[in-house]
Structures are given as structure tokens and as C-alpha cells.
Amino acid sequence: MALLPDEAGRASVCGMPSNPTTHSNTALPASAALFDPLTLRSITLRNRIAVSPMCMYSSRDGFANDWHLVHLGSRAVGGAGLVFTEATAVVPEGRISPEDLGIWSDKHVAILSRITAFIAEHGAVPGIQLAHAGRKASTTRPWDGHKPIAPGAVGWEPVGPSGDAFAEGHTPPHEMTANDIVELIGAFRKAAARALSAGFRVVEIHAAHGYLLNEFLSPLVNKRTDEWGGSFENRARLTLAVTDAIREVWPLELPLFIRISATDWAEGGWDVDQSVQLGALLREAGVDLIDCSSGGAVAWQQIVAGPGYQVPFAERIRREANIRTGVVGLITQPQQADAIIRGGQADIVLLAREALRDPYWPLHAAKALGADVPWPAQYLRGKPL
DSSP states (O other): OOEEEOTTSOEEETTOOSSOOOSOSSOOOTTOGGGSOEEETTEEESSSEEEOOOOOOOOBTTBOOHHHHHHHHHHHHTTOSEEEEEEEESSGGGOSSTTOOBOSSGGGHHHHHHHHHHHHHTTOEEEEEEEOOGGGOSBOOGGGTOOBOOBTTTBOOOEESSSOOSSTTSOOOEEOOHHHHHHHHHHHHHHHHHHHHTTOSEEEEEEOTTSHHHHHHOTTTOOOOSTTSSSHHHHHHHHHHHHHHHHHHSOTTSOEEEEEESOOSSTTSOOHHHHHHHHHHHHHTTOOEEEEEOOOSOTTOOOOOOTTTTHHHHHHHHHHHTOEEEEESSOOOHHHHHHHHHTTSOSEEEESHHHHHOTTHHHHHHHHHTOOOOOOGGGGGGOOO
């Protein structure tokens, strides 16, 4: 198993601090690796369970509201170690839908601060995913059909590395100029500074699912012939530039994550080999953990899905790029999640749909695994014996 130096300079098994700080005096069974704490720089997660970024399509003009407070807050009360906001747009035209969350204005900070304070008060670490939807922007919400919205009073012109639309019926994107790219990098930097002001303690860069940074990475989407396209080095340039820009304002004592699509699931596209290569570069750039997802870049992808189907991506990137990883995708059972951590395949598991079904999944998982973890005092009457 790969070794990483921890923040004190001691050698530790990748993702496992040499002298972890616990949040409970109760000894956990050896099998309950899912409830081992994880220290990343100055931040300690109380367990290896994270709530994955999931769009709520419930904002107006990018502002969070009581829905986001209750939704995210309940997952913190439910015992997760890390709670992420949905993909949060760094510019208005970076939203997937007009109802997406945003952080392109200082005015967005106040309500986000209220949410992060609540999350932290209940023992979880507040995280934010910074995003730009690229050529997949300007669509309706899923329950309204997830259809493209043409530029106009409600929709806007999407942007991308090249001028090809995502799929038939989608608006062809504006091919970004060199100046557009420089402005985008600056927008990510400013958004990270606002995230810090809002009380977030983990930033995740969204470079997956066919959104803008993933579009630049994928040779199936990025058709540029300048320094931002062509070779692996050129296609990776924007993701690394955004990482550097964020690290300029994101304190060194706080962790930085990135979500990638480990493969395009399409011939000739981005693949796991390139993900490993990128992972090593990101580690050198100050990224602490790669959140491994997949797909989304092209409409003709052929995904082979099943329980834990993305675990092999996280395991290989972790081993070969020598960087901590997280994994998401059809992880539903406590024993399944625990086995991933115990087997050294990833350092955290991120729950998406399962966290929607059960905000208290971590508490129920602890019971299933025989781990006695603290419950919210207000809910102790409901704690299983």
C-alpha cells in the first residue's frame, strides 16, 4: 500500500494519519474502518463518510435559502463527516440551470455562512464544490425535463473549449478565447476566496461529468490547437491553472479536493491512464484528495454500472498517483462502504442518492457495523440499543 507523509512529516498509510484524533472515547471494532477519523492538513473528519455534491435546483439568482440550510444541515446532524454543497457556479453562465447555487457575488456569502456554521456546530466539516457547467449549461431542472434553454430572457449562451454542442438540440457553445480562459481562472480564484469568507473548510474543484474543466481534459470535446488543447499537457493546463489559482487564496492549512471523471466511457476519450497521470500533477499542485466519478463528457458514452463500479478507478489512482481518493456511485450498504475503506481502495466514500433516501445513514451504518458513535442529544431517545 502506498505511503504518504502526514502533515507532521511522519510516514503514514495513505489516508490514515499516524496519530488520529478521535471524536469519541468509545473504542471501535477493528472492522469499522468507515468510522476511523481522517486528518487532512489541519482538518479532521470524524469518519470517512461524505455527502456528495448534489444539485437541488432550488436557488434564485444563485442564492442559498432555507431549503439548503435544512437539506445540508440534516445531513450534518445525521452523522456525516463531510457535507458538500451542490455544484456552485463561479459565474452566472456557469450554472447548469437558472436555479443552481452560485458564489459569483459577495452577496452570496451571508446565507452560506449561516449554513456552514450550522454544519460545523453539528460535528461535520462544511465543503463546497466550485463549478462551471461549460457547454452543458442553460438547461431546465430535471423535473422540468432537463431540456436546453435557448439564449434569451431565461437562458444564456454556453461556453466551451470548442464550438460543438453537447447533443442534438443543445445550443452550440461559444468557443472560449484566451482572454475568456484567463477571466475564468480569475473567477475560480475569487469564488474560493468567498468560500473561505463563508466558513467552508474544504473546497472541491468540479472537473467531472462533462462540465467545463472536464471538457478541456477530454480529447473528444477539446478540439483546440492552441496551448489549451491537443496534447495531454495542454488539455490538463486549465485544470492545473485553476488549481494553482485557488491555492493562491485557499490557506495551506485547509484541504483542496477535485472531482474528476476517471473515464469518458467512450473510445478515444479520457481514460484511467490519463487520470493517474493527472493525479500525480494535482498532488504536486496541492490537491489533497481526488473524488473519483466518471462519464458525462459525451452523449454516446457506454457506462457499465453496478454496485461500487467506480471503486477500481479510485483504487488505481490512489495507488499509482500516490494521492488520497474518494469514491462515489451505487454505494448503499454499510458493509460495502466499510470494505472499501478497510481494503485501502479509497479514503472516503461519498453518498449521493443514498444520502437523499436517508439523511441519517451514517448513524444507521454505525449500528450495522457495531460502532458506537455519538448521536445528537436531541435524538438520543431514538438511538438503537
